[in-house]
Structure formats: structure tokens, C-alpha cells
Amino acid sequence: MKTDRDPIVAIATAPGRGGVGIVRLSAKDELVQEFIQEFFGKGASLKPRYAHLRKFLDESGSAIDEGLALYFPAPRSYTGESVLELQGHGGPVVLQMLLSRMLAVGKSLGLRIADPGEFTKRAFLNGRLDLSQAEAVADLIDATTEGAARAATRSLTGVFSDKIHELTADLLELRALIEAILDFPEEEIDFIKTTQSRERISRLHADFSELMKASRQGSILREGVTVVLVGSPNVGKSSLMNALSGSDVAIVTEIAGTTRDKIEHDIQIQGVPIRLIDTAGVRDTDDKVEKMGIERTMQAVERADVVLHLKDATNQLSDDEGNEILQKVVARLGRGVPILDILNKCDVANSSVEGGCIAISAKTGFGIDELKQRLLALVGWESNTEGLFLARERHMENLYLAKEHLDIAQQFVSMDYPPLDLLAEELRLAGDALGDIVGETTPDDLLGMIFSRFCIGK
Numbered sequence: 474m475k476t477d478r479d480p481i482v483a484i485a486t487a488p489g490r491g492g493v494g495i496v497r498l499s500a501k502d503e504l505v506q507e508f509i510q511e512f513f514g515k516g517a518s519l520k521p522r523y524a525h526l527r528k529f530l531d532e533s534g535s536a537i538d539e540g541l542a543l544y545f546p547a548p549r550s551y552t553g554e555s556v557l558e559l560q561g562h563g564g565p566v567v568l569q570m571l572l573s574r575m576l577a578v579g580k581s582l583g584l585r586i587a588d589p590g591e592f593t594k595r596a597f598l599n600g601r602l603d604l605s606q607a608e609a610v611a612d613l614i615d616a617t618t619e620g621a622a623r624a625a626t627r628s629l630t631g632v633f634s635d636k637i638h639e640l641t642a643d644l645l646e647l648r649a650l651i652e653a654i655l656d657f658p659e660e661e662i663d664f665i666k667t668t669q670s671r672e673r674i675s676r677l678h679a680d681f682s683e684l685m686k687a688s689r690q691g692s693i694l695r696e697g698v699t700v701v702l703v704g705s706p707n708v709g710k711s712s713l714m715n716a717l718s719g720s721d722v723a724i725v726t727e728i729a730g731t732t733r734d735k736i737e738h739d740i741q742i743q744g745v746p747i748r749l750i751d752t753a754g755v756r757d758t759d760d761k762v763e764k765m766g767i768e769r770t771m772q773a774v775e776r777a778d779v780v781l782h783l784k785d786a787t788n789q790l791s792d793d794e795g796n797e798i799l800q801k802v803v804a805r806l807g808r809g810v811p812i813l814d815i816l817n818k819c820d821v822a823n824s825s826v827e828g829g830c831i832a833i834s835a836k837t838g839f840g841i842d843e844l845k846q847r848l849l850a851l852v853g854w855e856s857n858t859e860g861l862f863l864a865r866e867r868h869m870e871n872l873y874l875a876k877e878h879l880d881i882a883q884q885f886v887s888m889d890y891p892p893l894d895l896l897a898e899e900l901r902l903a904g905d906a907l908g909d910i911v912g913e914t915t916p917d918d919l920l921g922m923i924f925s926r927f928c929i930g931k
Contacts, residue, residue, distance in 0.1 A: 640680055699747035781813050813831065
């Protein structure tokens, strides 16, 4: 049965060929010392945090590879346990041979292959990282833009955690004052004046708002934005996708119904990752394949963050037909998902632009820059990325929950005679919600889910 105390080993570099490959082992120090003796020979020793050139030998004494061995004694290591890293050549066969040899040597010591994210989980369990920092490790590896990488680095270095701890400490201090007053009810104390609770909670609200604003922006960087293009056949969806992408990723013809299935393509707008989904045109049809494409269009709409509804500026599509398409789209949209109306083919049309529409020409590029700016504004993006944290959906849910409890607390302190016991409880619940973010009150099943999404060896 696996435990969090088992010695673990894994290949820590990405699959495939490379100049360097790393195999990492983490265990209690006495086990690492035994392993060094078994692997490099009796009497062998490694100076902590120094690179040693060593031959990595198989069971017969022949060299598997030659490379660097590094030893990091506990607790000053990535995992908080003692760590041994072997850095050799990055061929997949060589690394697998090295891993197999390490497992054979460590078999009597209970050595096993690490689960995904288990090295970082050990770092969390041993207090080297809090939970938000541990999640930032995976976010930094998975970052798809420079802004996302910088935001993940800020979270990894503890900037986000520090903000959470500051808010938690302020909540705890105010709660302690309230509970002290509850413990001595015979004392005639002006609660509002003594604790300055109204001023304190107002400051907490301001700090929460600032943190949530930075976190929302970071969430956009991490999660990206899914933008679905919908409209009737031949309205110019594929042309618009090509214009936004800057390349011919979708086939464009004058024949209606060219796109039979959804086409996805990832782009960046001002560093924000955008997933564009070009869909089959929505219309009544007896074509079985086209019907399947339209249903997939509707499935894509269900997971959209923004819908771009294209209309034909040449008035080839009747208002009734356009409204019918829009109604079908709205029926499948998630709550609060915005729809941006786009009037395409304005380079050849004489019709006036409807209120709220953006006039564009996917063919000439007219209006595309304005469309990009409107798109970013719809999702709440601001161009300044300084101070952002790469917040996850889990973090945002807990921040919103904490703020809900703080809002209730603010209502209580606005009363002439606030219910102190209820006020203290709301402050406690707000603090618990913040504690979940950094892993102070996180259940084991959630930890398992979080670290299982890491790559093996990290």
C-alpha cells in the first residue's frame, strides 16, 4: 500500500530526446545514503549541493551512462526530504535503463515510481510550499503566454500566499477582539469604538477587492477565453477566424455550408490566450452530416465564454432567419455569457450599422482591431499585467465565498447593537475560506485531485 513516506523515484524531464535527462529520487536521508552506497559503491559519498561526475553502473558494473549526481539533504531540498538527482544524457532508452537500475537497487528499500505531482505534494506536506504555491508549479509549466508565466512565478514565490495570509491575520485579529468582548459581557465596552470594526471591515473590503481584481485577471491568463463564432452559412465565420488568427486555418469558399464540423485554433490577443471555435452554419437542413455539424456547434456554444454572432451586412439574411439563429444559440448558452453582434462584409455593403454591432470586413481586415479590443473588454481584461496572480477557479470560488461572509459581517457592524456571536462566526467562515486557498483546511480528496494533474517527476 502506497504512503506519503515511501521513497519515490521518477524521470523528471519531459518525454522524448534531449541533451540532458534527469532522474529524481526523494526519501528519508538514511535511505538516500544507503542508496548512494548501493549505486556508486561502498564508501561512496556526495557533498551536499555539489555536482559530482559519476559513472552510472548497471548490476554487472558496466556503465549505463556518465553524468552528474547531486545530493540535497533534508530539509533544504525541493520536497523537504533528502533528494538525489542523476543528470545524464536525455535519450528515452538511456533514461529508462537508469530508472530501472535505480528501482532494482532500491527494491529492498521500498523504492517505487512516483505518482503524478508526488514530488510537489511532498513539498506541500513537508511545509516547503503552501497549496497555492504548489499549484503555481504546474501553472508555470503549463503557461502558454509570457504574462501567464510571470503571474505563475509571482504565485510560486509566495506573493499571492502572502496576500492571503495578511487578510487572514486581519480577520483573525478582529475576531479575537470580538470574542474577548463576548467572554467578558459584564464589562461596559463600546464595541464599535473599541474594535474600530467598521473601519477595519471597510479596509478589509478594499483589500479583498484589490486581490480579487488581480486574481480575476490572472484567472483569465490561466484559463484563457473560449470564443465561439456562430451565424448562418456563408456569413463569413471562417473568414473571420482566419483574420483573427492571421493565417488560413479554415477553408473559405462561396459555397454555403463549407464548414461541416467545428474548427478550433489557439491565438493570443495582448497576451491573453484565446481559443477560437469556428462552427457549422446554423440553418434548417435535411443533410445528415450538416445536422451533425450544427449539433456540434451547439455543444461548442455550451462551453463558450463569449459568442460572436455574425450577420451579413449585404442583407442576404432576413431578420427573421437571423433572430431564429440567435434564439437557438441563446437557448444553449451558459448564464451570463455575452453575445457580441458582428456585421461582416461591410466592404461591399451599403447598409447602416445596427446599434451595438461592430462593423467589420473579415476580407480586408477593417474593424478587426476594434473587435479584438471589444472582445477583451467583454471578459474584463485590462492591459496592465503587473501584480497579477495566476488564480485558479478553486481560488476564485474561495475568494467569492470569503467575501460573502465579509459582506454579512459588514451588515452586522452597521447595526446599533450588532450580534457579536454571529459577527465572530462570519469572520471565522471568511478566514476558513481563505485558509482553503493555501491548504490550511484542505481535505485529502481535493489534494489528490490537484496533484494528480501534475506531470510525473514534478
